[in-house]
Amino acid sequence: MPWYLYLALKQLFPTGRFPFFTAISVMGVALGVMVLTIVTSVMGGFGYEIRRMIVETEGEVTVRPVSLVEDVPATLAKIRAVPGVVAASPYAKGPVMVMSQGIPAFPVFRGLDLDSVNAVTNLARFVSPVGAMDDLDDDSIILSSQLAQTLGVRLGDAVEIYSPLLIEKLKSDEIFLPRPFRVVGQLYVGHQQLDSSMVYGTLRAAQEIYGLGHRAHGVNLRLARGASESTVVARLNAALPGDLHAYLWMESWADFLWVLNLEKSINFFLLLFIVIIAAFSVMSSLLISVVRKTREIGLLGALGASPRQVALCFCAQAFVIGVTGTGIGLALGFGVLAIRNEIVHGLTNLLQRQGTLQQFYQFTDLPSHTLPSDLVVTVVAAIVISTLAGLLPAWRAAKLKPVEALRGE
Amino acid sequence: MSEPVLHAQGLAKTYQSGDRRIAVLRQVDLEVRAGETVSIRGESGSGKSTLLNLFAGLDTSDAGQLAWEGKPVVLAEATRRRAAFLGMVFQSFYLIPEIDAFQNVLMAARIRGIPGPAERAKANVLLRRVGLSERATHLPAQLSGGERQRVAVARALLNSPRLLLADEPTGNLDEHTGDAVVELLLALCRETGTALVLVTHNVAHAAKTQRSLFLHDGVLRETRVGE
Numbered sequence: 001m002p003w004y005l006y007l008a009l010k011q012l013f014p015t016g017r018f019p020f021f022t023a024i025s026v027m028g029v030a031l032g033v034m035v036l037t038i039v040t041s042v043m044g045g046f047g048y049e050i051r052r053m054i055v056e057t058e059g060e061v062t063v064r065p066v067s068l069v070e071d072v073p074a075t076l077a078k079i080r081a082v083p084g085v086v087a088a089s090p091y092a093k094g095p096v097m098v099m100s101q102g103i104p105a106f107p108v109f110r111g112l113d114l115d116s117v118n119a120v121t122n123l124a125r126f127v128s129p130v131g132a133m134d135d136l137d138d139d140s141i142i143l144s145s146q147l148a149q150t151l152g153v154r155l156g157d158a159v160e161i162y163s164p165l166l167i168e169k170l171k172s173d174e175i176f177l178p179r180p181f182r183v184v185g186q187l188y189v190g191h192q193q194l195d196s197s198m199v200y201g202t203l204r205a206a207q208e209i210y211g212l213g214h215r216a217h218g219v220n221l222r223l224a225r226g227a228s229e230s231t232v233v234a235r236l237n238a239a240l241p242g243d244l245h246a247y248l249w250m251e252s253w254a255d256f257l258w259v260l261n262l263e264k265s266i267n268f269f270l271l272l273f274i275v276i277i278a279a280f281s282v283m284s285s286l287l288i289s290v291v292r293k294t295r296e297i298g299l300l301g302a303l304g305a306s307p308r309q310v311a312l313c314f315c316a317q318a319f320v321i322g323v324t325g326t327g328i329g330l331a332l333g334f335g336v337l338a339i340r341n342e343i344v345h346g347l348t349n350l351l352q353r354q355g356t357l358q359q360f361y362q363f364t365d366l367p368s369h370t371l372p373s374d375l376v377v378t379v380v381a382a383i384v385i386s387t388l389a390g391l392l393p394a395w396r397a398a399k400l401k402p403v404e405a406l407r408g409e
Numbered sequence: 410m411s412e413p414v415l416h417a418q419g420l421a422k423t424y425q426s427g428d429r430r431i432a433v434l435r436q437v438d439l440e441v442r443a444g445e446t447v448s449i450r451g452e453s454g455s456g457k458s459t460l461l462n463l464f465a466g467l468d469t470s471d472a473g474q475l476a477w478e479g480k481p482v483v484l485a486e487a488t489r490r491r492a493a494f495l496g497m498v499f500q501s502f503y504l505i506p507e508i509d510a511f512q513n514v515l516m517a518a519r520i521r522g523i524p525g526p527a528e529r530a531k532a533n534v535l536l537r538r539v540g541l542s543e544r545a546t547h548l549p550a551q552l553s554g555g556e557r558q559r560v561a562v563a564r565a566l567l568n569s570p571r572l573l574l575a576d577e578p579t580g581n582l583d584e585h586t587g588d589a590v591v592e593l594l595l596a597l598c599r600e601t602g603t604a605l606v607l608v609t610h611n612v613a614h615a616a617k618t619q620r621s622l623f624l625h626d627g628v629l630r631e632t633r634v635g636e
Contacts, residue, residue, distance in 0.1 A: 001523075002519075002523070003516065003519035003520050006519060007505070007507075007508075007516075010505075010507040010508050010512075011507050014506070014507035015507065015508070015509065015548065016548060295501070295503055296503065296505055298503075299499075299503040299505075300520065301467070301488070302465065302467060302491070302497050303491075303492060303497075303516065303517055303520045303564075304488060304489070304491040304492025304493075304520045304521060305488070305520050306488050306489075309520075401467075401468075402467045403462045403467040403468040406462075406467075406499070406503075407458075
């Protein structure tokens with residue numbers, strides 16, 4: 001090992017005594033990396049959970065027309081013939097007004113094709129009571145859980161759904177009566193948006209509400225396991241007529257995902273300042289070290305060390321602090337992530353605000369999903385910033401002339 | 410007659426102090442041959458340490474020439490040549506506190522290159538020779554002043570230098586320990602054929618070297634000890 005690396009390690013971790021200054025510098029970097037790891041993982045978790053919920057409730061790909069899918073059976077046949085497509089299910093959806101006991105709500109009504117929906121989505125696992133999906137017919141609906149709570153509706157209750165067509169009919173002096181439905185189940189996904197404003201019914205009921213006839217608003221698709229989503233989408237777009245276009249779930253939710261990514265990037269940028277502040281602590285302790293070891297630096301010069309090697313000794317110390325701090329920070333970060341839900345639930349119980357979390361955030365449990373790319377960016381940023389912090393002390397040490405440093409006595 | 414390992418001719422050094430220019434060294438001429446031991450005495454502030462720094466290539470002179478083994482010393486190259494050519498012993502030992510005695514000795518070889526088994530063996534031999542083989546794993550803080558200086562002597566000799574420069578090596582030691590360190594220095598230089606330039610205030614120590622010089626008014630003069 002070159003002497004400057006050997007001496008750097010010995011100065012950071014001296015034999016026989018606790019490396020106090022090193023510990024403080026390392027912990028600064030570690031705290032920064034820990035927070036970055038936790039935040040990027042939790043933000044990644046939000047993205048991952050959203051993907052899971054979207055895919056499990058709508059499939060991985062959606063085929064949407066410019067206006068309406070005119071010939072649903074023919075379109076389904078074309079879609080199912082594309083390699084990589086496992087299942088396809090047509091749907092119709094749009095906003096409605098739900099009225100129960102004089103209380104109005106304005107959710108989205110989603111009409112499902114009961115013959116094919118279970119092959120594309122996993123909606124049934126989010127519905128209670130178990131088997132409620134089997135009870136769904138043209139006169140019944142499933143309400144998302146928070147919507148049912150808002151309307152004060154229980155299983156078996158009747159609600160009325162007003163179509164937007166009501167306004168069109170009124171313009172031509174026609175009366176369009178609300179459609180009565182019986183509530184046969186509640187849907188709880190764990191996503192605030194889906195749990196608060198969705199009504200699931202049959203495709204036929206939706207077609208009736210929107211006056212679609214046999215047409216549909218689109219088709220949801222399930223892809224084969226391991227199939228390349230983008231490749232299948234490209235194949236679909238090549239196979240389908242020009243007025244139909246296949247969208248990956250990411251494209252369908254692009255605005256939402258963009259906001260989520262922006263939030264994640266801003267969080268990363270702001271939290272990176274913890275590492276930058278820690279880097280100043282590293283710089284400060286190394287500058288103190290240069291002053292304390294002025295005569296030793298002079299001695300190294302007298303023994304034949306070059307200024308470049310002296311500089312490398314201090315740069316290496318900053319690098320080792322960065323690497324050690326990053327390693328400890330990652331361990332702490334993943335440790336905290338492992339018990340994140342216990343911490344969150346402990347805090348909400350302590351503050352007696354168990355309901356608040358569910359009310360204002362998307363998930364009841366704190367999700368976590370660490371993307372390798374996030375991890376690489378965190379590790380590289382922390383190590384590079386820490387190493388850069390060693391440049392000024394290294395430059396000062398290299399600038400010391402041995403004869404002047406030795407005269408420091 | 411052995412070839413000179415150190416040749417200095419007309420060395421001069423002036424320091425600026427405010428508006429004043431202080432001529433510390435005016436005309437220093439010295440030739441030290443291989444294996445020769447030379448002492449330099451002088452009053453405090455007479456420029457002894459400055460002269461030693463010039464000899465070591467750590468500082469540049471305002472005038473004159475310096476050569477190591479017949480080759481002129483250029484400051485830019487001195488760093489590279491220093492590790493192989495000379496060893497230095499200082500009044501304040503300058504051991505690295507974070508590493509033990511053995512590693513302090515070995516540091517001289519580390520700076521010259523990656524130390525191999527031969528260098529490690531030699532470090533052990535030198536530590537045994539200076540009477541510290543039992544203390545090889547002790548940190549400098551666990552050693553007495555005399556022991557620290559002996560470690561510094563072993564470090565200075567590890568790379569088998571042609572010249573050893575000792576700047577008041579007994580200045581921080583009691584009389585008895587100082588005598589022992591100088592005896593050790595002289596004995597080791599004799600055994601290894603290393604030339605020694607010893608800067609000292611101590612007349613008795615100076616008397617033990619082959620030549621004794623006195624630095625006064627910036628000029629180095631041959632003297633008999635006791636003058």
